[in-house]
Structures are given as C-alpha cells and as structure tokens.
Amino acid sequence: MVSTAPSAEVRSFRNQLAVRSSSRRPRWNDGKEWILFILFMLPNFVLFGLFTFWPMIENMRLSTQRWDLISPVRRSVGSANYRYLLENDTFHKVLFNTAYFTVAAVGLSLLLGLMVALLLNQPLKLRNGARAVVFAPTLLSGAAIGIVWSYIFDPRYGLVAEGLRWVSLSSPDWLNQPAWSMPAIIIVYVWKNMGFAAVIFLAGLQAIPRDLYDAARVDGANIWWRFRSVTIPMLSPIAFFLLITSILNTFQAFDIIRVMTQGGPVDSTNTLIYYVYEQGFVALNAGRSAAASFVLFGLMMIITLVQLRFAEQRVHYG
Amino acid sequence: MARLSSKDQRRLNLTAGYVAMLVVVLIIGLPVWWMISGSLKSTQEIYTFPPQWIPRNPRWSNFWDAWQLAPFGRFYLNSIITTVGGSALEVANATLGAYALAFLRFPFKNVVFVTLLAALMIPSQVTILPNYVFFGSTVYNLIGESWVNTYQAIILPGASVAFGTFLLRQSFLGLPREVLDAAKVDGAGHLRTLWDVVLPMARPVIVTFGLISVVAKWNDYLWPLVITQTESMRTLTVGISSLYDLEGNTDWGLVMAATLFVIFPLLVIFIFVQRFIIEGLTSGATKG
Helix, strand or coil, rough: HHHHHCCCHHHHHHHHHHHHHHCCCEEEEHHHHHHHHHHHHHHHHHHHHHHHHHHHHHHHHCCCEEEECCCCCECCCCHHHHHHHHHHHHHHHHHHHHHHHHHHHHHHHHHHHHHHHHHCCCCCCCCCHHHHHHHHHHCCCEEEEEHHHHHHCCCCCCCCHHHHHCCCCCCCHHHEEEEEEEEHHHHHHHHHHHHHHHHHHHHHCCHHHHHHHHHHCCCCCCHHHHHHHHHHHHHHHHHHHHHHHHHHHHHHCCHHHHHHHCCCCCCCCCHHHHHHHHHHCCCCHHHHHHHHHHHHHHHHHHHHHHHHHHHHHHHCCC | CCCCCCCHHHHHHHHHHHHHHHHHHHHHHHHHHHHHHHCCHHHHHHCCCCCCCCCCCCCCCCHHHHHHHCCCHHHHHHHHHHHHHHHHHHHHHHHHHHHHHHHHHCCHHHHHHHHHHHHHHCCHHHHHHHHHHHHHHHHHHHCCCCCCCHHHHHHEEECCHHHHHHHHHHHHHHCHHHHHHHHHCCCCCHHHHHHHHHHHCHHHHHHHHHHHHHHHHHHCCHHHHCCCCCCCCCCHHHHHHHHHHCCCCCCCHHHHHHHHHHHHHHHHHHHHHHHHHHHHHHHHHHHC
C-alpha cells in the first residue's frame, strides 16, 4: 500500500501543517479555505453532535430519572439508579460476568492468536490461504454465528456432543446450564475473533528485522532464547495494542450473547452491555439502563486512558 | 539452522508445521462445514446417530423452505439499503474530513482534532437508548411523526466517522508532494485536487476503509434490533435472530439454511477482498 508509506508517520503532524500551509495555497485565500474546511467537516460534526455528543448529555439526564420509555411522565430520582446498581445482586453478578468474559476471551484470543501467528510465520506453503481461513470468522455476522454455534452445542445432535462421544464423555447442556453457558459463549467468541489477533501478530512478526535473529544466533542463542530476547520485546507494542483493542471489543460483545443465551440461564451470561440492553429495551427501565451504560463507559474510558498513557512511553520498539 | 539440524530434522519440523496448520484450519472450518452440511439435512438426518458429515441425500429444498419462513427478500433489501447508505455516508464524511484536516487551513484545527478523538471514545452502545428516545419522541415533537422503524433512523447514527477520518488523513499526508504541487501549479482548486488527484491516488486506502465499513454495517445488530419494530423493516441479522427466537431448535436444517442466507454473501465477497482488508487492518495496527 503505497499511500501509507511509513515516511508519512515519521514527519510530525505539526511540521506537515506548517510546511503545507505555507507552500500550498493556490488561488484560495484564507477566508475561502476556512469556509471550505467548515463545509467539509460540517456533515460529520452535525451527525456527531446529534447522535454521539448530545446523547451523552441526554443519557446523563436519563440516568437520574425513572421512566418506562412510554409514559409521558419522567420522574426525577437523583442518584437512586446508581445506588440501586451499587446494591443490586444481579448487577454485581453482571460485573463479575463481564470480568470473567473479558479476561477469558481476551486471554485466549491473544494466546491462541500468537500461537497461530508464530505457526504461520514459518515458511509453509499455503500459509496465506490458512491466514484467510483463520481471519474469515471475524467478518461474519455474530448473530448468524451465534445460531450456528447453538446447533453445534446442541447436547444431543451437535458437533461438540459428537466430539465428546469420541472420548466417551457426555455433553453438558451447554446453553441451559449456568456453569457451562459462559464457557460456551467464550468458546464462540474466541473462535470468531482469534483470527484478528493472529493476523495482527503475524504482521508484527514479519516486521521484525531478520538480522536481530541472526545476531542472536551468532551469540549462540537457542530457539527459546531467541524467542525471549528478540520476538517478545519486538512484539510487545503490538501485544499491548491488541490487548487494549480486544478488551474494548469484548465490552461491546452483544450479538452472540443475545442470540445464544439472552443473558441466561439465571443471568449467568448477563454482561454489562447485555444488561444495558435488557434494562432499557426489555425491562423498559430507562434510568437503570442509562446508569449502567455509564458504568460501561467509565470502564472503557479507564482502559483507553491506560492505553494513551502507556502508548506515549512505548511509541518505539524496545 | 542448517548448521544445527540435519536435513531430516528440518523435514520433520516442516511436517509438524503442516500438521499444525491443518489442525488450525480444521478447527476454524469445521463449524462452517457443520452449518453447510446441516443446511442440507432433513429433520431425520439431523437426528441421526452418529451424525453424518456429508448428508447422504442433500436436501436442496431446505433453502426454498427456509426462504418461505420469513420475508428474506425484504431483509436483503433492507440490509442492502442500510449498508450501502451508511457506508457511502461514512466514506464521504471520512474523505472530506480527511482532506480538510490534511490540506486546508483552519484556525481551530486542534479543537476539531480533539473533538473527533472524543467522538472516537464514545461507544455507540452508550448512546443507543438516548438515540432511540430521539427518533421516537424528539423527532415526533419536531415534525409530528416518529422516525422509529425507518431507514434514516437505522442509517444516520452510524453515518459519522472518526476512525476513518484519521485513517484517510494519514494516507493523504503520505501522498507524493510533487503531484499535489503540480496540480496547484496547473491551477487546480481544492475540489478538483480532491477529485482528480487525491481520490485516485489514495484509492487503495479508501477502498479498504469502505470494505471495513460495509462489513460492519452488514453485521450490525444491536442498533437495528432496537430501532426496527415491524418485520418488514428488519435487516438480515435481526431477521434471522427473530426467526431463530421463534423457531428455536426445532428444525436445525431449515435454521442453518436460513443462516446461510446471511453469511453467504460475506463469504463470497471475502474470498475476493480478504487481502485488502487484512492489509488495511495490519498497516494501521503495526504503525500506530
């Protein structure tokens, strides 16, 4: 991709601006350029204003109200919705589920993704085909995939039950037993999203200069030592990027859960994003939904701030 | 390597590599195969022990029967309208915004930049409820009719774009200066430069971003689920999940055939475009 040549990134934004604004000014005077700038930006900003920024403010208001989305009366209840969440057992369970899901799904996706990337970094024929196969599920509809996996997890006629029969085990009723529902969701999520981590890790591996390995080899490093002293440090910025992106993505994983378990059985797969939906559009409790969505937003903000903080220290490999 | 290991050992390593690769491909591919083979099974074959990997008498009529279960033609139409409309708006917004940020003078560019970053950090999940209220009651109070259950309501909240604006701005800044300068010397204004110089040169990135956008819109589920109310307005993803809610696991053959309707177009497109998408995603990640 010629147009994203690294040289573009090397030059700083400020320099670019300075150079460009002085040398690139055809028949346009400043005033006209400002107007054009505003015109180009306007549609995007109007949409953001209406559907992103204003809703945030509106959400704040909703979170202090009690409203069923239908009646003309919205009762102001102050911080009652937040206090409700703080004390409610179901919400505690939701927070636990979110942590369980995030840690397991992100951990497994990254671990398996790295292993697959290391494998596909070997000089094997057809490895680009394998890369495409591994990546394909990330592009498929989560709703459709959830249905396919419900069939796969069918305790009598499913693929998993068949596999377990091979080793003389009987299949749990995955989606109807509280202990097995979350593992099932995690398996589907990892199956679907592991390819993203694999593809990004693979690109990172291929960007590591060969001479680093050669130098390590000259120093007598064996394969494990080369992995520890070259691969891991060179890959760590990408691993960090993937970690953050994956956490943010799992926080938003909705379609698989909605289709496969609807948060059940007995709230065993009810995560924050599902709770926001359920309170808002099933239980018709706008206030609680809005308050819960701010908890979700707060968590995502914290993760993003961690990323910004550490990304600054780690822009360069090392 | 050659110094350390004999020819035999290298062959062994390679064989192990191929076996591992086969296992990975099988694990990823099996569920898809299970869906395809299931879609061709009759109810009896679904319930046969042990399950058949390849249906003995493929039942093609499943697809026709599944097509009758719900208005799939309409779902397709809705998905195409919302995907094309939403992605076109996203690409247009990203292109115009990126050009402005890269090449146009403006005194408060930093403010614009920070605002876009802030928008990037607000996930759509936090805004669904107020957006629903907006289309339901605010729009109703303004123009006398609700926009819930309309195409514009499905499309508009996803039509603004921050990620794509940054992605394209970055690539515009990497375009060769000489060509841009030549356009200016030739007396081209900004509109002409954008259309005749920047767009053709940056086409790979714009296409990649467009593809990522199309895939995201086609698969979008939560917002269409919330904002559509009648069957005739449902997109494919919402339609298939309501069908599954209704039918449950009574007839897996039919349900799998219906699910293929959703997945098939993307699988076909994927075969042709996966290279662009993977390149686009990795170039963003490995340089970020």
